[in-house]
Amino acid sequence: MNLSPRIVPLDSLPRELKSAVQPHGEWRLGLLTSLDGSQLITLLLQPVTGEIQLWESPIEGNRYHSLTDFGIPQAHWFERGLADLFGLFPEGHPRLKHLLMHDQYPVNFHPLRKTPLSPEENPFSTRRFPFLEVSGEGVFELPVGPIHAGVIEPGHFRFSCFGETILNLEIMLGWVHRGVEKRMTEVPWQRARFVAEAAAGDTVIANALAHSIVVESLLEVEVPRRAQLVRTIALELERLAMHIIDVGGLATDIGLLGIAASMSRLRGKALGMGERLTGTRFMKAFVQPGGVRKADEAALSFIGKGVQELRKDVPPAIDMLFGVQAARERMSVGKVSHSLAVEFGFVGILGRGSGVEYDARTVFPHGAYPQLAPKPVIEQNGDIRSRGKIRAGEISSSLDVIAAALDELTDGPICADLPRNLPADKFSCAIVEAFRGELIHLACTDKNGAFHRYAIKDPSFNNWTAISIAIRNNLIADFPLCNKSMSLSYSGNDL
Amino acid sequence: MLSFAVGQALQIVAQCVGLVVSLMVIPPITVGTIRKIKARLQNRIGAPLFQPFFDLRKLSMKGETVSKETSWLFRATAVINLSIMLLLACLVPWLSFTPAVFGCDLFLIIYLFALSRFFTVLSALDSGSAFSGFGASREVTLALLVEPAIVLCLASLGVAFHSSDLCTVFSFTNTAPVPWILWFLAGSGLFLTSLIELSRMPVDDPTTHLELTMVHEAMILENSGTNLALIEYTHFLKLAVLLGLSTQCILHALMTRGIADELVRGVASLVGIGILALTIAVIESTAVKMRWSKVPEFIAYPVAISLLCMLIAVLRWTK
Numbered sequence: 104m105n106l107s108p109r110i111v112p113l114d115s116l117p118r119e120l121k122s123a124v125q126p127h128g129e130w131r132l133g134l135l136t137s138l139d140g141s142q143l144i145t146l147l148l149q150p151v152t153g154e155i156q157l158w159e160s161p162i163e164g165n166r167y168h169s170l171t172d173f174g175i176p177q178a179h180w181f182e183r184g185l186a187d188l189f190g191l192f193p194e195g196h197p198r199l200k201h202l203l204m205h206d207q208y209p210v211n212f213h214p215l216r217k218t219p220l221s222p223e224e225n226p227f228s229t230r231r232f233p234f235l236e237v238s239g240e241g242v243f244e245l246p247v248g249p250i251h252a253g254v255i256e257p258g259h260f261r262f263s264c265f266g267e268t269i270l271n272l273e274i275m276l277g278w279v280h281r282g283v284e285k286r287m288t289e290v291p292w293q294r295a296r297f298v299a300e301a302a303a304g305d306t307v308i309a310n311a312l313a314h315s316i317v318v319e320s321l322l323e324v325e326v327p328r329r330a331q332l333v334r335t336i337a338l339e340l341e342r343l344a345m346h347i348i349d350v351g352g353l354a355t356d357i358g359l360l361g362i363a364a365s366m367s368r369l370r371g372k373a374l375g376m377g378e379r380l381t382g383t384r385f386m387k388a389f390v391q392p393g394g395v396r397k398a399d400e401a402a403l404s405f406i407g408k409g410v411q412e413l414r415k416d417v418p419p420a421i422d423m424l425f426g427v428q429a430a431r432e433r434m435s436v437g438k439v440s441h442s443l444a445v446e447f448g449f450v451g452i453l454g455r456g457s458g459v460e461y462d463a464r465t466v467f468p469h470g471a472y473p474q475l476a477p478k479p480v481i482e483q484n485g486d487i488r489s490r491g492k493i494r495a496g497e498i499s500s501s502l503d504v505i506a507a508a509l510d511e512l513t514d515g516p517i518c519a520d521l522p523r524n525l526p527a528d529k530f531s532c533a534i535v536e537a538f539r540g541e542l543i544h545l546a547c548t549d550k551n552g553a554f555h556r557y558a559i560k561d562p563s564f565n566n567w568t569a570i571s572i573a574i575r576n577n578l579i580a581d582f583p584l585c586n587k588s589m590s591l592s593y594s595g596n597d598l
Numbered sequence: 599m600l601s602f603a604v605g606q607a608l609q610i611v612a613q614c615v616g617l618v619v620s621l622m623v624i625p626p627i628t629v630g631t632i633r634k635i636k637a638r639l640q641n642r643i644g645a646p647l648f649q650p651f652f653d654l655r656k657l658s659m660k661g662e663t664v665s666k667e668t669s670w671l672f673r674a675t676a677v678i679n680l681s682i683m684l685l686l687a688c689l690v691p692w693l694s695f696t697p698a699v700f701g702c703d704l705f706l707i708i709y710l711f712a713l714s715r716f717f718t719v720l721s722a723l724d725s726g727s728a729f730s731g732f733g734a735s736r737e738v739t740l741a742l743l744v745e746p747a748i749v750l751c752l753a754s755l756g757v758a759f760h761s762s763d764l765c766t767v768f769s770f771t772n773t774a775p776v777p778w779i780l781w782f783l784a785g786s787g788l789f790l791t792s793l794i795e796l797s798r799m800p801v802d803d804p805t806t807h808l809e810l811t812m813v814h815e816a817m818i819l820e821n822s823g824t825n826l827a828l829i830e831y832t833h834f835l836k837l838a839v840l841l842g843l844s845t846q847c848i849l850h851a852l853m854t855r856g857i858a859d860e861l862v863r864g865v866a867s868l869v870g871i872g873i874l875a876l877t878i879a880v881i882e883s884t885a886v887k888m889r890w891s892k893v894p895e896f897i898a899y900p901v902a903i904s905l906l907c908m909l910i911a912v913l914r915w916t917k
Contacts, residue, residue: 245728252807267732267890356811358803358887364640429800429886436889579732580890583808 106530108159116160117173135181138556140189140216153466169193177448188215192226203277206230237263249278256593272571283598287557303595308341309537311390313544316533318392329515330394332508335470339501342538344373346494349590356584365420376409394518421495434488437573437585451540451562457485463536487588525552561595625834626650635879662823667726675721676828682714683835691768692842694863701763704752722817733816743897750904751787754911778851785847787903792840799882845870
């Protein structure tokens with residue numbers, strides 16, 4: 104939806120932001136970024152009423168007082184990103200380290216900044232990443248990654264352990280930083296959707312949808328109803344496939360290989376439905392600004408049949424996983440408390456697993472939402488099992504949504520015609536519930552109608568902190584299971 | 599007279615050839631069987647039965663990467679452990695025929711197993727990797743808990759026979775001194791301890807790729823190529839020997855009278871190993887890998903069984 108920024112002076116930003124996000128999450132901090140390094144852009148979301156506010160705070164020079172330091176932990180990673188990408192230095196930040204840029208980049212390189220900094224202004228004198236050192240007799244450090252066993256993305260974990268117990272976990276990301284946000288502003292806007300889809304390879308539909316909504320609202324184009332419903336079906340198919348394999352992943356790590364094998368078969372089925380609809384298993388190049396590329400009747404009735412089969416096949420496997428006593432015990436760790444979830448603004452599965460009632464589908468319009476939005480699945484315990492239960496609940500609610508959308512489908516156009524040019528000097532944003540949680544795209548056009556700045560906030564960006572919190576004082580051997588229960592994206596964070 | 603001597607010599611030669619062939623063939627096939635059954639239980643077709651052979655061949659053709667930080671011990675361990683395990687396989691009556699002329703003392707067996715573990719742990723520490731380090735720490739913790747169970751299981755049989763020579767104990771000719779329940783308990787105790795010794799579920803997951811949860815695999819992460827092939831083969835051999843030993847106990851429990859026919863014994867032993875392999879596959883397909891802190895509770899079972907064995911044996915001794 105289109106937004107116009109309200110000017111909030113930098114001096115009053117901390118006070119205003121603090122009173123908005125507290126007490127206890129009236130508003131949440133959606134994005135904290137900048138356009139070109141000479142202002143702070145704050146996107147605030149109201150998770151109950153669906154209001155959105157955009158604040159702009161001009162900055163003189165490149166220093167401002169850290170918002171994290173005012174007791175706003177949600178700003179913690181955003182400020183690290185601002186320092187890396189824009190060279191904006193948050194004074195008084197409690198743990199300022201690089202987030203995305205490693206030591207192969209020159210020290211004074213800030214990719215999204217328009218006017219270069221002189222070396223004296225540069226906040227960093229080194230690209231070194233100082234890990235928190237825990238000392239004491241018997242404490243040792245265990246470095247894991249960035250290359251892991253198995254086909255997953257890179258990330259470095261530094262465990263400080265005492266025997267088998269984890270005292271502290273520090274995560275170093277940024278290994279797959281590809282400059283997605285900068286690239287979005289470099290390609291012609293008609294082709295930007297292919298870049299947006301590549302932000303996270305397993306969140307293709309959600310990213311494509313968010314991008315399409317941004318472009319459509321800039322162009323003020325109405326999307327045909329049939330296209331909205333097909334987009335919803337595609338988004339839910341993505342959620343379905345990923346939730347199924349993530350539940351299967353829990354079974355693999357616990358050692359219940361039979362259940363894991365069933366889950367990967369069923370996930371193949373969900374991906375197959377996506378392939379039938381879009382032509383590729385991960386549904387690339389399908390959702391486009393204006394509508395969708397194709398919507399074949401045969402494919403839609405195939406999906407209808409597939410939904411019936413999954414309804415029959417998925418629940419027994421999941422029930423078996425949650426029914427095994429020893430599995431329940433394995434899944435009783437990795438707690439994230441409700442208060443921390445609110446304070447750090449965890450989204451998606453993680454937030455709902457800790458009792459945060461926030462599902463972007465019920466609040467923010469995208470696809471056929473919020474009309475078709477299912478009731479959010481909420482669990483209170485905040486442990487691995489809660490998160491697994493939420494995935495299980497969302498698998499069945501996704502199946503319901505797909506069935507409902509298929510019922511409602513009528514004939515009609517599937518793509519609207521688009522004007523050739525984007526309007527100048529406009530802000531637009533989209534909020535989509537990807538399978539990991541709230542995904543935000545924010546775009547700003549320049550005076551020529553090209554993207555001046557395109558910001559993407561992947562749900563994992565909020566949630567990475569949670570894993571360090573959840574695993575503290577637990578056993579090292581429980582880390583993989585805990586990690587799997589959150590199933591965070593490296594590339595979505597690194598962009 | 600002469601023809602009798604020739605016949606006896608031929609028999610010994612045949613036994614030796616049989617043993618060597620068994621040593622080369624049985625261990626990989628046992629592992630292949632476990633993997634195949636596991637795959638079938640998951641509705642997968644699974645790798646061929648002979649896949650472990652192909653894997654060993656593939657590994658032995660690969661080049662080896664050795665860290666500059668390691669000493670001679672790192673590479674020597676694979677050979678040392680293979681020698682120890684081959685010696686054990688020749689001494690321990692894990693198949694019903696052993697051509698070994700010298701006896702096999704049960705304490706010798708236990709110390710040979712411990713020696714092999716000692717070298718594995720040293721080599722893991724030598725590699726200097728953090729994973730190997732905590733793999734080694736976990737292995738030693740497990741060994742500490744499990745060793746009493748093995749010692750007591752075997753020693754209880756020794757007490758019953760008034761002999762510490764396992765060849766006398768597992769001779770099939772005279773099962774009289776031992777009631778079937780003792781054989782059976784010793785067999786199941788040995789089987790449970792071998793699950794832990796062999797890093798199978800529910801203590802360790804042999805198929806896992808997660809470094810943080812491994813025990814045995816974590817220690818050999820740094821090994822590659824031929825070195826890894828030797829380690830793998832040694833592990834297969836250990837599996838076959840330990841399962842074979844449990845099988846012998848169970849077979850003795852089932853056979854109240856001695857069986858003279860060696861062919862029947864041999865076939866029964868092989869079938870027994872197959873059944874235990876099936877049991878492992880079923881356990882691994884249905885069991886949950888335990889939390890590390892709960893592992894001692896599982897180890898308590900074999901320890902309790904071994905104590906019971908010892909109790910029975912001692913009571914009979916005093917009678």
